[in-house]
Structure formats: C-alpha cells, structure tokens
Amino acid sequence: MTAINKILKMAEDNNGMVTSAMIDAANISRGCLKYLVDRGKLENTNRGIYVLADLWEDEMYSFQSRFGRGIYSGETALFLLDLTDRTPISYCMTFPASYNVSRAKMEGIICRQVKEPFYSLGLTQVQTPGKHSVKCYNMEKTLCDILQTRANTDIQVISEAFKRYIMYSDKNIPLLSEYAKQMRVEKRVRSYLEVLL
Numbered sequence: 001m002t003a004i005n006k007i008l009k010m011a012e013d014n015n016g017m018v019t020s021a022m023i024d025a026a027n028i029s030r031g032c033l034k035y036l037v038d039r040g041k042l043e044n045t046n047r048g049i050y051v052l053a054d055l056w057e058d059e060m061y062s063f064q065s066r067f068g069r070g071i072y073s074g075e076t077a078l079f080l081l082d083l084t085d086r087t088p089i090s091y092c093m094t095f096p097a098s099y100n101v102s103r104a105k106m107e108g109i110i111c112r113q114v115k116e117p118f119y120s121l122g123l124t125q126v127q128t129p130g131k132h133s134v135k136c137y138n139m140e141k142t143l144c145d146i147l148q149t150r151a152n153t154d155i156q157v158i159s160e161a162f163k164r165y166i167m168y169s170d171k172n173i174p175l176l177s178e179y180a181k182q183m184r185v186e187k188r189v190r191s192y193l194e195v196l197l
Contacts, residue, residue, distance in 0.1 A: 003028045003029065003032045004032055004035065004036065006026065006028060007023065007028060007032055007033065007042075008036070008041065008052075010022055010023075010026070011042070011050070011051070011052050012052070014132075015058070015130060015131050015132055016051050016052040017049065017050070017051050017052075017058065017061065017062075017132070018033075018042070018050050018051075019048050019049055019050070019065055020033065020048040020049075021048065033050060036050070037050070040053055041053055045062060046062050046066060047066065048065070048066070049062050049065055049066070058128055058129075058130030058131075058132050059091075060072070060076075060080075060128040060129075060130070060132070060134055061128055061130060061132035061134060063091060063093070063104075063107070063109065064132075064134040064135060066107075067093060067095075067103075067104050067109070069095055069096060069099050070093035070094065070095055070104060070109070070111075070135075071093060071094045071095075071119075071123060071135045071136060071137060072091065072092065072126075072134060072135065072136040072137070073092050073093060073094040073112060073136070073137050073142065073145055074092035074110070074112070074142070074145055074146060074153065075088050075092060075146070075153060075157065076088045076091045076092040076093070076136075077092070077136050077137050077142040077145070078142060078146065078157065078161050080126045080127075080128065080134070080136050081126065081136065081138075081139050081142060082164070083139065083143075083160070083161040083164045083165060084157055084160055084161055084164075085160075086157065090108055090109065090110050091108075091109050091110065092109070092110040092111075092112065093109050093110070093111060093112070094111075094112045094113070094114055094119065094137070094145075095111060095112070095113050095119075096113065096114075096115075096116075096119050097113045097114060097115045097119070099113065101113065117182075118182075118183070121137075121141055121179065121182070122137045122138040122140060122141025122142070122179060123135060123136075123137065123138075124136060124137065124138045139165055139168070139171065139172075139176075140172055140175045140176040140179050141179055142161075143161060143162065143165060143176060143189070144176070144179045144180050144183045144185050144189065145183075146158055146161065147180075147185040147188045147189065148183065148185060158192070159192070162192040162193070162196055163196060166193075166196045173193070176189060176193075177189065
C-alpha cells in the first residue's frame with residue numbers, strides 16, 4: 001500500500017479525519033498530505049487537521065485535537081452528555097490554571113481555568129455528534145459545574161439538566177453529592193434533588 005493510500009485509509013478509519021501527528025507516528029512524509037490537499041482529496045481545516053474532501057468537519061474534535069489540555073465543560077458538556085437539547089453557540093472548555101488560553105479564546109472558545117484536583121475531577125470520554133471521542137466531564141461533575149456562580153447558566157437549562165439526569169439509569173447520586181460537597185454547591189444540588197426525587 002502506498003503512503004497516499006495509507007493516509008486515505010487512516011482518514012476513513014478515523015471518521016474522515018487525519019492529523020499531521022498521526023502521519024508522523026506512521027513515519028509518512030508530510031509532503032503526502034500536501035499532495036492530497038493539492039489534488040482535492042483532503043481539506044486542511046485547521047493547523048495539522050485534515051478531513052476527507054467530501055465530509056463534514058467535526059469542529060468539537062478539531063478543537064480537542066488543537067487544545068489537548070482542554071476538557072469540554074459547562075453547557076457544552078450538557079449537550080455532549082444529552083442533558084440538554086440546546087446546541088452550544090460557543091464551546092466551553094476547562095483548562096489547568098497555569099495554561100495559556102489566549103489562542104483558545106481567539107478561536108471563540110469560552111475558557112475556564114481551575115486548579116487540581118478540580119481540573120481532573122470527573123474526567124471521562126464521550127462521543128461527539130461526528131462520532132469522535134473527546135474529553136468531557138461526567139454528568140455529576142457537569143451538574144455541579146453549572147451550579148457555580150461563575151457558570152452563569154440559565155435556570156431553565158439547569159432545571160432541564162437535573163430532570164434528565166434523574167431519568168438516567170446510570171446516574172450516581174452518591175457521587176453527585178460527593179462532588180457537590182467538594183465544589184461547595186451542596187445546598188443548591190440538594191434543592192434540585194429534593195424537588196425531583
């Protein structure tokens with residue numbers, strides 16, 4: 001199999017997307033990427049990210065690839081976890097407190113920064129609508145996140161998220177209570193749970 005065909009196969013196996021890092025890991029010359037872009041087989045959608053020309057770009061996966069320390073959070077996490085029907089206008093990501101978020105902000109990402117242990121608390125992997133795996137906070141951490149005053153989340157969005165959470169069979173209320181205590185939103189979580197349970 002030629003290097004060109006290997007790249008196309010890699011893209012097909014990765015839901016139509018290939019990165020320059022993947023090409024480097026496979027010991028294939030980056031000149032092959034340029035060749036495929038010049039021939040209209042791939043489109044360079046962002047720095048180091050290429051998609052098959054006839055496919056739609058998964059923007060969430062693209063941002064995750066470019067800002068690897070970012071974790072989808074807030075209303076974006078609610079969307080990815082199916083705790084809201086509202087498609088986010090801007091994506092929200094949480095970064096470590098020491099991370100330089102200027103490039104992410106320039107891309108229109110709503111950036112939050114937190115210290116450990118809160119940065120890695122509740123970290124999980126979820127599927128984007130484009131079927132790519134991205135980092136996101138779990139349901140319990142996300143519900144606590146949106147209750148913090150800095151989140152500025154609409155009360156209707158919060159209510160809907162808790163209603164949907166209660167309906168899930170894999171909800172973990174003891175874990176939600178533990179996170180609420182750590183994040184100092186215990187009273188607010190309890191008030192939502194008392195109404196719904």
